[in-house]
Amino acid sequence: EVTPCPGVLSSEGPQNPPVLSGCAIIVRGQPRGGPPPERQINLSNIRAGNLARRAAASQPDSKDTPDEPWGFPAREFLRKKLIGKEVCFTVEYKTPQGREYGMVYLGKDTSGENIAESLVAEGLASRREGIRANNPEQSRLAELEEQARSAKKGMWSEGTGSHTVRDLKYSLENPRHFVDSLHQKPVNGEVAPCPCVPLSLCPHVFVSLCPPVSPCTPVPVSPCVSMYPGPCVPSVPVSPCPCVPNGNITELLLKEGFARCVDWSIAVYTRGADKLRAAERFAKERKLRIWRDYVAPTANLDQKDKQFVAKVMQVLNADAIVVKLNSGDYKTIHLSSIRPPRLEGDSAQDKNRKLRPLYDIPYMFEAREFLRKKLIGKKVNVSVDYIRPASSATDTVPAFSERTCATVSIGGINIAEALVSKGLATVLRYRQDDDQRSAHYDELLAAEARAIKNGKGLHSKKEVPIHRVADISGDTQKAKQFLPFLQRAGRSEAVVEYVFSGSRLKLFLPKETCLITFLLAGIECPRGARNAPGLAQEGEPFSEEATLFTKELVMQREVEVEVESMDKAGNFIGWLHIEGVNLSVALVEQALSRVHFTAERSPYCKALLAAQDAAKQRKEKVWSHYEETPVEEVVPVLEEKERTTNYKPVFVTEITDDLHFYVQDVETGAQLEKLMENMRAEVGAHPPVEGAFVPRRGDFCIAKFVDGEWYRARVEKVESGGKVHIFYIDYGNKETLPPTRLAPLPPAFSPRVLPPQATEYSFAFIQVPQDEEARADAVDSVVRDIQNTQCLLNVEHLGPGCPHVTLQFADSKSDVGLGLVKEGLVMVEPRKERQFQKVITEYLNAQEAAKSARLNLWRYGDFRADDADEFGYSR
Template identity: 75%
Template structure:
């Protein structure tokens, strides 16, 4: 550093750290003093201006010597420690020879008159009236030095980010310097945009303690920039701090500091960096990979992953929400991927409507738009996935050891070179997560995400719009029988309607969103009989290939745009029909892939021949559900088709409960002894170790034990919890329901769970009959059934499956009379006709019984034959 025209600071070569400094004053000469700013603690003291020609003298030596290797000799050392001597630049003396040169350029004057040679040079300068000997005294050489800027933000904006010539006068630390802006002589403090170096912490006693690598970073910047001619791009001025980038002919100091591990990127000032934020990230990444200096202990977020797990190509199968997708890997495995560093739309505070069921997809503003954007862009497409970090599982305060959030794989997902997260943010459909400065678990394209968010805010897109938020009034009529009935004619008349598959329950059961009608419906595939999953079968054992059928349907149609033809509706309010996707009939596809069989109802459809042909092809392959298929001889097939009869395989059951809807619960007599043994053992154990009263916390779906009115404990399942005093329970071995206080409940011992013995009460309904919807008529039928069969042993035969339970015929164990047929003959119910050929004999018998009740005008037939409006009044179909 050149302090003035007659003083310099030198230091040796660095060895293991910044070398010590030494000030050398040139012997026998004196230059003018440079301007000094008064101490802020002394407001009465004024600033000291330059002496004439002082700055020019300093500049002459600065340009001549800065950064050069010199030799020096010390001639005089004062008591105060000041050293005076001769300095040589190469073979040129910066003492006499340089002084001689300096005097001839009117920059310095001799201090000791005895030096004849110097006096001669001074006399020549005086005679020629050069330099400080010129007329006027050199007032024009005094700088108008400006230590502060009245409006720094306006000053920075006025430069339009154009490079400004400057001299670096002081280096505070590696990333903060004091610069003299030319030609107007503004002395400003500049902080490097986008980075931060370790600093020196000022202690209470006034001393400074350097952070690790602070001294090295400062030396790195000083040795390259101090008193160098540079250009500075002034980029921003937040909170009176001027941010800029310093450009030297040999490079950009910001990038060099990062590359050598002397600095880290900072998000808050990265946005204003004009030279390309990706260059800074790349420089920092290089230092991290080499583990230099600040990053010596750095461990990358994906260090434990193999290369194939860090970056791969996968097919998008589902959009979970606005920041998560499910992809299928080449191995066939499914994996959930979260988009790095973005936050989906959310409701701030308690803004949920407590009067209705909260549905995030439709009730959170812009959540539906975000999901739709991803769905249309990604579903069924192959994407590039680059894993940025793995977010560890976190435990919530109330959940104990159970993770509140499971482990999440966070990645940058691109398709066709487009970063999906960036596209989502640029449309205002998500926001960027802000991190702590030392948190490296973030997107590898974090700066692009911030820039995209800034554009979205500026343009008022999506979440940043000041317009009224979009509202999606979507009616969910799944299971709403009355609403579904009203809606059915519209769908039937519409022919093929557009829909989006929102959820797949099983291979043939789906939830659809109808965009034109803005409603959600449950849709069952027509014409096929698909293997049922565990949730749809009493006992919870899934049929073979039910899981494969569901995965097949998911992969083909989940969240895809499809067309549906609605033909009818079942009793539970589920629509039945055909689903097409890109010309493929899903029912036919399932049959072709041996994942479903043709149902007899397909005979009435236009797709019957196609389904039968597909089933025949699948049978011949003997794959999946047809793996054990044995083809019957043609003669036997003909005989079966001609003489097929209903199979009567009655088994003994004990009827335990009759419901108001004319369903009943029954226990198999075969397993009755097992139930008795279990109950006896359980009660003995509870008697020896009574449960603690009130210790059980009831939650919907929990299995427990409940104390019945007889004072005994029974196995039960919690169906609803209104309050601790009102808990709805279902007795799983008997079929009855009760509302009890939680003090009458206790934990079910594991040795008596449903794994030891499944629930013994199975729900059934009567086949071939229609249950009256008129309350009085239905009550008469229920009373009759209760009187005849409750708590008695009967014989049961399953005739055909129903929407919620099997439909059966029931016989009295002694007389073998049909209970359902007796209800028909008593005129308490009407007959439900069936189309199956093998059931026609039973249907005919029931219809004959109905005719006899009509003739006798019993109960519902007491007014004679029904008219159409009478039938509807009593709750029967026309």
């Protein structure tokens, strides 16, 4: 078999190319336990032109020898005909120097095409002088040569054949210009006998493979063509075209374990670096050849430990996060193969002050904020790349514990790559044999190259951002100066930087650019353990649980704080809200804190006491040993006319702008769920034809809500433009939809089968403010307190439009309407019915208390007679 390219080095040096000239080839046998045997066969009785030779560098007097006419076409004829093909050869004689001469036939026996005859027939070779036609083979050559001469083929054509002589250039005056010109399109080249030997490429410059390297391959730095300092001679490497029938040679070498990828060149490889990495990974997994001793970085991990989904709880640094696993355990994850911003150089100023890495290291704060906003509280995909073992400290490097390094992605985005692309981190460089790196290392290098090119972040030439953050934690004098400002500000935006305990936090106020210590008001949290010098104190029960709860809820989250006061140590005291949740109330609800007596003066007292009463009844955590003080039973004396109370459980589904509300009966909730399940199954099995339903006022139908599910509805109005106003009969909310989101209601699920489940009610004993802002405040309060919650409902009396009722919270049994009166959000509706006088008196007493406290409607004192009409009330 004619060897296509040995591509290896023998002990004597590079082997010869498979086609040496127009009359000499290298044939290769079958490998048996080692490299295959090779033999040079020179074709008998013919001669072809010699190829050009470069002057030997070791011989100063030698000169470059050009091609002989028709020498290169003869060599090309043999190369195209024989490379990779099976041949049969016979040796006719051997010279004293060991050179063998014979005949070569295409195929497995001598019946195949005679290569020497083909050359002579094409006019690419001639019979050797002095050879007489004294045998059939020689006679055949003479006959073929005469035919070629008569047909003026090849060397027998008119002219000197100078057009077949190559104009070879062994060096380039402007290599970069040549490289740039070759970037525009793939270039065809010829494979050399060894990667150390330059390849021939028209217009005859030297090229080699890229980008992987085998034991002696020079390495380029571009995806297809680029300059490189080769170990042999400077040359212009060219990637083999990936469109050839046998595939991309680069990938094949990697896949068979003959080569490894090179980081510094593959980063700019435009023909699919991921394919090269995949080919290398294929060889690694099968331990082929150079990877026979390969051990994967995560070989000792189970599959569930290699890839998992977790919730991000904290950003430790610009390259490290803390996640919560499904098991409830916490794990620190380091982003693979990147380095966070670091301080370059140690100025005298840096040495004389305490370094705060987050604010003093350039771009560290930006990197942390990028990760915090992207990840905190969200679920991410974690793919472990390697485990970095623990290391001991040295003179220059601190000690490190074992690190789990992984690729973290969210929504298909590699967070490390996004960080690097913004110039907020750099990519680590590794030794060529260091396999402990990110599985997406090439993407990281490419992202860094883009960041450098665009001057992003750390690579920017602009002035480094400076964060002047004042830490007033524990500084009483500064805290006193800030206190009035924060009190007047009402709710201020903040970021929770650290959680010391369940009720003690460190906050960063962005607008004020300061750090404060913040204590939650209105509660008394269990004290944690103290290990100060000379003071060792065990923590109270459930202190760790309270700290963990606060961390999971607010750590590094954006929150709102209301500052009320400060203590003598310079710590601010107030209320912290996150997404509508009061942290003080949440801790009390979880039975992780008790209500402090100071809460009586706050607007959140009712919510705190209700939460505490519910926790006491459950006897959980801090209330696990709570026993109620027995109260002597008092037999009430019934009045002549008693108010009837029959509270039933309901679920509040909708609050209207005029403070009406819709509820579902809890007792029939299971029937509604079953009906919805069956209805959606039928609609899914027989989808309605879009646009087939023509809505008319009063029609029952089904409507597709924003969650993509179908619900029962009633058409209330059809606009001329086609929009349809509908009312969801089981929930009480309204919506305007196009007809395409409506369909007929299947008869099996009509109101005759199950009546509409949403019933409208109004609060009894109160008057809703006519002023829009005041009414909106009342509605917002009710929405926060009872929407989508279970309550207890009692019908008090009938009214125009809908029944008037009282509502109670399901857990605390406190009156919702009475709470609105206490907060000064509504006024009491005087009623003369005798059975209501007791409850009306309670409402009026609450109203007087709200007046005294100047709450909401009463913040300017009692109403004057001329104010009544303005605010929509009457005396």
